[in-house]
Amino acid sequence: MAFKKLNPFERLYLKNTNKDAYQNYKYQLKVSKIPSINFLDTPKPLVDFKHSGHLGDIIYAIPTMYALAENGKARLHLNIGQKIKVDGEHPLQGIGLNEKSILMLEPLLTHQQQFQQIDIYDKQEIDYDLDVFRKFPFDYSKGHISRWYFNCFAVNYDLSKPWLTIPKDNSMADKIVIARSTRYNSPVIDYSILKKYNNLVFVGLPEEYALMKAVIPHLVYVEVSNFFELAKIIAGAKLFIGNQSFPYAIAEALKTPRMLESYYKSPNVIPEGPNAFEFSFQPQFEFLVQKLILQH
Incomplete structure (x- = not known):
């Protein structure tokens, strides 16, 4: 269906006479600006992808990379220093990736069988620009990050199954591992209820650990x-x-027994598959902690 762009007077008239039609028009206008995607007609033995971050977005994009590469290998070119607008605090302060984050990420991704190479983007020829999802008119405060990519690239993947494979650190077999970034903290969730458990370790940034240790004094930091x-x-x-x-994105990709603190302003991470639970309120948090610790 052809889209007709309205002139200023037509837009004003539509806005004042038919609010639903005006909202539909604004959405159609956004859709008309989406860049075209060159879908591969036949699978390639090696498919090149580009991504500019954030790190969690890259993890949630992996199922789409697998689906697009099908039985072929993938090369991922990571574009450093690109500005990305975020709500709230973020460790990289407004950019997606830097060189350190790529060095940290590379050992994880190159361990995956389907990834042949991870490097810095330097105008290499690519098959799919994964950053295009930011140009689609999704409501980024809701939904499911992995499925935004599915919607852009017309693919599917079984998100109930692991998409990362990693050897286990057996020294963690009896540990409850906690990570809580300073972004997306629910004001109604109190982690001090975990103080009665002794097998707690924290992963994340030192400043995040300091905040959690103030609540759980015996919490151990693993760097x-x-x-x-x-x-x-x-x-x-x-x-x-x-x-x-x-x-959490890693826990979701691995399908580790997991609990997600869902943030009421931006619930755009959805646990899928077995041993996956989410909580938004304190009584449910406390119930799940007790239940799952007994189970596992």
Whole structure:
């Protein structure tokens, strides 16, 4: 169906006479600006992707990369220093990726069988620009990050199954691993209820740990040198508890027994598959902690 752009007077008239039609027009206008995607007619043995971050977005984009590459290998070119607008605090302060984040990520992704190469984007020829999802008129405060990519690239993947494989850190077998970024903190969730458990470790940034240690004094911090090590810890955990953050994205990709603190302003991470639970309120949080610790 052809889209007709209205002149200023037509837009004003429509706005004042038919609000629903005006909302539809604004949406159609946004859709008309979406860049075209060159879908591959036949599978290639090696498919090149570009992504500019954030780290969690990259993890949630992996199922789409697998689906687009089909039985072929994938090369991922990561574009550093690109500005990305975010709500609230973010460790990289307005950019998607830097060189350090790529060095941290590379050991994790190159361990995956389908990834042949991870490098810095330097105008290499690519088959799919994964950043295009930011040009689509999604409501980014809601929904499901992985499914935004599905919607852009016309693919599907079974998100109830793991899409990362990592050897477990067996020293974590009896540990509850916690990660809570300073972004997406629910004001009605109190982690001090975990004080009665002794097998607690924290992964994340030192400043995030300091905030959580003030609530749980005996909490132990585990520092990692890269995200492969982080993933091994999460894979080996008895239970993972976290908010909408990069460590949770890894837990979701691994299908570790997990609990997600869902943020009421931006519930755009959806747990899928077995051993996946989410909580938005304190009584449910406390019930799930007790139930899952007994189970596992």
